[in-house]
Amino acid sequence: MSLISRRAALVGVGASSLLLAGCDKIVQSPTVRRTIGLGEKATMTTQRLIADRNALAPEFAASDRSPVFRTNGNVMPTSAEYQALMTGQFADWKLKVDGMVTNPMTLSLAQMRSAPQRRQTTRHDCVEGWSAIGEWTGVPLGLLLKTAQLSSNARYVVFHCADTTSGVPYYESIDLVDAFHPQTILAHTLNGEALSVGHGAPLRLRVERALGYKQAKYVMRVEAVASLDGIHGGKGGYWEDGAGYQWYAGI
Amino acid sequence: MTEAAPVFREPLPTVAQSAMPPPPAETLIYRTKLPVRLWHWTNAITIFIMLMSGMMIFNAHPHLYWGKFGANPDYQWLWIGHIGTRGFTRLFGVEFNTTGFLGFAGGVAMPFPPILTIPTTYSLADARLWHFFFAWVLVVPGLLFALWALVTKHLWRDIVPKAKELAPGHLLHDTKEHALLRFPTGEAARHYNVLQKLAYCVVLFVLLPGIVLTGLTMSPYMDAAWPWLLTLFGGRQTARSIHFILATGFAGFIFVHLAAVVAAGPFNEIRSIITGWYRLPQPKLKGARK
Structure with a gap:
């Protein structure tokens, strides 16, 4: 591996681990978790609304x-x-x-x-x-x-x-x-x-x-x-x- | 949709004074309407989050089946796993060594590697949160867009190919031109070309409805509410397999889509999907060069 490509590889690895760390920071933020938790609430509300409460599972x-x-x-x-x-x-x-x-x-x-x-x-x-x-x-x-x-x-x-x-x-x-x-x-x-x-x-x-x-x-x-x-x-x-x-x- | 705005009315080069027609002025046209651009960028974010959280959900049980049921003792058509530090992908009983990418990569034993998943370390619970929040971001704007596209006839005017575009000769010609990375120029570039239209049709009429409906089929609550989902797809585990295949289709579409942007001129293409304004590419005139 040449010096340049090795450097490029190191930069690539560094950049991607920074990116990953950044993503995980977002994932773990309480505000973000609260927000994305709204999806579950929307799902429950919608499913309870559209389905008969006694609709039978197959x-x-x-x-x-x-x-x-x-x-x-x-x-x-x-x-x-x-x-x-x-x-x-x-x-x-x-x-x-x-x-x-x-x-x-x-x-x-x-x-x-x-x-x-x-x-x-x-x-x-x-x-x-x-x-x-x-x-x-x-x-x-x-x-x-x-x-x-x-x-x-x-x-x-x-x-x-x-x-x-x-x-x-x-x-x-x-x-x-x-x-x-x-x-x-x-x-x-x-x-x-x-x-x-x-x-x-x-x-x-x-x-x-x-x-x-x-x-x-x-x-x-x-x-x-x-x-x-x-x-x-x-x-x-x-x-x-x-x-x-x-x-x-x-x- | 022909709000043509001619710009750069500079004197044309006078290379060929002979019988050759002068090349047309470079023209900026307003090609991509606001709802298309908004929906595009919403989806650009959403689809990556869906694919990445989806891969983490898959990691929880990296086996795929056909039929109404399917668990470890049953026949699996796909299995991504590892033995020690060797990653493998077993497809219809044929095993491929995928160490370094699938099954085992970078010292981590995971079916899809951490670089592809949300979150990066194993958490089915968190991946579900992401997947089911952005499922709404996929579906609600998607329905609004569908309504807009139907009401304004965007769908028929711009997306669904015309009968003459689907003629074998035309299709063959466009495919050849594409393969040679020669894209439509001048007036022909005012509209999407037929391959582009077909690709968008596959996304709009196959991938999107398919991925949403197979997703819903995996919900035990929705199976009770809408039992026809199971009939349509032939069982929950088949639906799960189709969901995975359609997701792979989305990944393939994104790859081709981005490659096409690069090949067709990234500056012009990206400007048009941000501002709506698109420069009609000039036809390359034979003999115009020395």
């Missing part, structure tokens, strides 16, 4: 199911409490439904299985880009909330989970539009079999018009709240608090 035929439904995120909660429940095949597992409800409930897995069910073959879309189709069976969340007599002041439903990442518990939240959507269920069965631990045994959320990180696994407690402030990081979910993901998770 349901598929049994032949459309993914041959292998891959797992993602935490696949084995490590807490002693969960391990004990798992050893007992979740016979002692109880789902709490509480918060802003008149009639708080504690439900066993057997009770969940004998409640009215909805079965749906739907597509799971990870925020990363992949999709898998599977048949889910579970109890409509709206039914549970009605039975628990949801307060008229409640605005969100929070799902507290058994899994943690580096000690930080997983949780998620949805608003009442999604909570009362007919396809929003607490599922205990995937493709005709009890949920595997990797898929969130014994119970996970399916909220079919949302991306994967909203589909909380290992759900232990359903809490109705008026505001997400004060719940963990206050942004409504594990990924929202810790990694800057958006609560609405829109596309």
Whole structure:
């Protein structure tokens, strides 16, 4: 390499790293982040406006199911409490439904299985880009909330989970539009079999018009709240608090 | 649109006093209207942000599939990855070593290298913020422009090729001239040439609607609202693949577009897209040179 071309190359590398550093500075500026965050708000407002609140996510035929439904995120909660429940095949597992409800409930897995069910073959879309189709069976969340007599002041439903990442518990939240959507269920069965631990045994959320990180696994407690402030990081979910993901998770 | 403004009315050179007609005066014409220029520069910024944040989103799952579903265990027609410090791109099962560009470059294991992505270090969350903010900047001015282009007939007058321009002879002739980097001059340069029109038609009628609709098809919420999107594209993962292919089409268009600007005379071209004024290139007269 001649001197001139080496110098040119060095200048090129220097200029491009300056440019990159400059770009990242813009990306990290709080004002810029607030501004570009408006895109997500516009998406949510527009989608809620144009779509019927009960518009159903597409349901598929049994032949459309993914041959292998891959797992993602935490696949084995490590807490002693969960391990004990798992050893007992979740016979002692109880789902709490509480918060802003008149009639708080504690439900066993057997009770969940004998409640009215909805079965749906739907597509799971990870925020990363992949999709898998599977048949889910579970109890409509709206039914549970009605039975628990949801307060008229409640605005969100929070799902507290058994899994943690580096000690930080997983949780998620949805608003009442999604909570009362007919396809929003607490599922205990995937493709005709009890949920595997990797898929969130014994119970996970399916909220079919949302991306994967909203589909909380290992759900232990359903809490109705008026505001997400004060719940963990206050942004409504594990990924929202810790990694800057958006609560609405829109596309 | 013929607001011709003749300038530089200097005495013409008197090289050939014989039968040759005098070369016409150099003419500045107002060729590019304000909405076109505004939309061009909005898009010039937007498209780079969309491509760069899009590449970061792709980095989160650098595999592409066909059909209704697609995840790691399923058949992938494209995979950009790395084994150790060797970057590879696997296209329809054929593996290419792309170390130094794709998969592994500059000591970083990333499908698309940091120099091409927003942000430069891995962040799907931030890339999504950029992508979905500028998606609005692409769509809203795009719809306004479409409305303007329809109402003022800009689309029919300036963009859609005339039947005679599409005649095989004319197309062939223009293609040859382009290949030789000989661009229209004089009166013929008042309007876009047929290849230019076809390129803009591909962008306006294929790439833009295609990229927006395939983008929407990837939204689980929009699939519930408009299930016909999935029917149109044959499933979410096919839509994702088409989205990627159309994005590659945009990158190709930008490359050709910029090369054409350089070849056709960057000063004149850039002036016309900033101010609207375009100098009609002089025909090169045979024998005018000694």
